[in-house]
Amino acid sequence: MRTTMLGGSAVQVTHLALGCAGIGNLYQPVTEEAALATVEAAWDAGIRTFDTAPHYGLGLSERRLGAALRGRPRSTFTVSTKVGRLLVPNQDDGLGDGLGDDLANGFAVSATHRRVWDFSADGVLRSLEASLDRLGLDRIDVALLHDPDGHAEQAFTEAYPALERLRAEGVVGAIGVGMNQSALPARFLRETDIDVVLLAGRYTLLDQDGLAELLPEAAARGRSVLIGGVFNSGLLTAPSPGATYDYAPADRPVLERALRLLEVTERHGVPLRAAALRFPFGHRAVAGVLTGARSPEEVRDTLEQLRRPIPDALWDELRAEGLLPPDTPVPAATPSKDPS
CATH class of the missing domain: 3.20.20.100 (NADP-dependent oxidoreductase domain)
Structure with a gap:
């Protein structure tokens, strides 16, 4: 790896x-x-x-x-x-x-x-x-x-x-800081000499809050970001009523957005969780993605999803549908760029 x-x-x-x-x-x-x-x-x-x-x-x-x-x-x-x-x-x-x-x-x-x-x-x-x-x-x-x-x-x-x-x-x-928000870690990047930020849930297919300040700040200073919470508490594994987002049941607008993401990824023959895993690697400040598991089967599934090819057309459609900002960096589709 x-x-x-x-x-x-x-x-x-x-x-x-x-x-x-x-x-x-x-x-x-x-x-x-x-x-x-x-x-x-x-x-x-x-x-x-x-x-x-x-x-x-x-x-x-x-x-x-x-x-x-x-x-x-x-x-x-x-x-x-x-x-x-x-x-x-x-x-x-x-x-x-x-x-x-x-x-x-x-x-x-x-x-x-x-x-x-x-x-x-x-x-x-x-x-x-x-x-x-x-x-x-x-x-x-x-x-x-x-x-x-x-x-x-x-x-x-x-x-x-x-x-x-x-x-x-x-x-x-x-040394660094690990948080579920991006504003305070961005301040740490500006005012201290930390090496890394572990950012959970704020740079995902559903939430690109980290893109506004934190990720550019890290890139400019040569610091690293690890991305956690790429599935937003499970919503991006199987969006459905009752699914959780930020550790609580997802509200209707967030659920509807997740379902729209699912529709796009399915049109391209890609599981939503595979796209969610690969998405953060598009930004040059991202050093890695952190995912949890409680069984060997979950570990193996994560590796399988991470290695799935993601066509450029999928990211293009997400931008065209307004599900990603137009200037959002996305990972390359070529196998040589596979993060694993």
Whole structure:
């Protein structure tokens, strides 16, 4: 699988990365065996970049990823994790109900811990130390500020300088920010020396918000963008009433737009999810796409869709139908340009 260096760093990422929220029991339980098999299938497919976070299953994702990678040469893979949420142990309330579950936060795990926002310098150090312990690794390749939406100033004045020092000391290889919006990451690109932005859901066939400012800013500064959420919470896999968009049921205008996208891709004999996977690679700032999986079958399907040829006429029709802005960059259709 093709690889790219992140920004000005020495950290290498494969063009397809495995997002590991799913193996942290996102929305539903995943067995230990299935989690390990999922990472194994990704490895067999040539994926060498894995993204996780303490938030994902209250540390379960990090523990499972670390177990799956154990024994593999450390120089052969790249792991990114995140800072900004510390995991603090909960106590049984003694009322016979145990600790409850974490489904309110999206994960089918026992609520053994609670998340505490902390973008202080000390919080960054404590978070990374705990992540290294759960992963069983000696270093983190990429450290990302995780969703600092409501904590922007502390993230800029305390967390970011801490990450910059850790990068200078060689403790982490690359630093950046991971968010579901584009405005604040664009500010980070302008005002700091981050290497990468993980942008979720804001540069997709449904939403090109990142194209206005963030992607041009990254390209101009030689920084990289990883694109997550290419299916917009599942809507671009199978648009239908009740499908989710941004983690909630899609409203009617968004659903109708997704159905129009489906009509166009089907006219060209291309599954919608294949076009959604390939679309971000059209922009020169995009270093890779990150997709989640909870089974080997999902990994293999992702690879199959990514490798499908997409005719130029499909992108032309999406522009002509007003489903993409006229100046939106799109990936080349030739096999030699295939990102995998």
